[in-house]
Amino acid sequence: DIVMTQSQKFMSTSVGDRVSITCKASQNVRSAVVWYQQKPGQSPKALIYLASNRHTGVPDRFTGSGSGTDFTLTISNVQSEDLADYFCLQHWNYPYTFGGGTKLEMK
Amino acid sequence: QVQLLQSGPDLVRPGTSVKISCKASGYAFTNYWLGWIKQRPGHGLEWIGDTYPGSGNTYYNEKFKGKATLTADKSSSTAFMQLSSLTSEDSAVYFCARMSHYGMDYWGQGTSVTVSS
Numbered sequence: 001d002i003v004m005t006q007s008q009k010f011m012s013t014s015v016g017d018r019v020s021i022t023c024k025a026s027q028n029v030r031s032a033v034v035w036y037q038q039k040p041g042q043s044p045k046a047l048i049y050l051a052s053n054r055h056t057g058v059p060d061r062f063t064g065s066g067s068g069t070d071f072t073l074t075i076s077n078v079q080s081e082d083l084a085d086y087f088c089l090q091h092w093n094y095p096y097t098f099g100g101g102t103k104l105e106m107k
Numbered sequence: 108q109v110q111l112l113q114s115g116p117d118l119v120r121p122g123t124s125v126k127i128s129c130k131a132s133g134y135a136f137t138n139y140w141l142g143w144i145k146q147r148p149g150h151g152l153e154w155i156g157d158t159y160p161g162s163g164n165t166y167y168n169e170k171f172k173g174k175a176t177l178t179a180d181k182s183s184s185t186a187f188m189q190l191s192s193l194t195s196e197d198s199a200v201y202f203c204a205r206m207s208h209y210g211m212d213y214w215g216q217g218t219s220v221t222v223s224s
Contacts, residue, residue: 011147023165034209043202043217044152044211049209049212055212087151091210091211098153
């Protein structure tokens, strides 16, 4: 199975900051990576697909980059509503696998 | 708009089974894979498997073979997941999600399953 590693379990930020959340795949997954945001009691919301494409309606402060094994989700000008859990998903190979998640918290 | 509406929470006894439903609307149900995902606190998200309603083809994560059975009813645009021989390890929130070339793009609201005697 492909392991998706999000090494930062928690990240602290302030409104207006720029933060980067990383995800490393144990094998080459090309660009088959999705980034999700999840708030308490809600289902995950897709932000970025195919590593770098923003889903419809996602603010442009969310940017995805990377290919192969290293991926990054960058949030510029963090807003209070961005405090949430963020997960990466690889859908290149079965079984699809998720990163362990990064919780974005306020300093 | 695309919507996936899941069945309500379940409290079930150990050793029994539970069947969760996921009713799709707003898109061609038979043209997309429909996946199922398990989420437990401290265990992250796990992909259980997915099914293609148009053909009935199904793929399972090896970890969930024998535990989960995925089916779909084209006439009602509803997918189902049955979980058998339940234990406390099966207590979780289960999501269905539409699978496209862009990954799992739309998710249901989640169904909480609690296994307790």
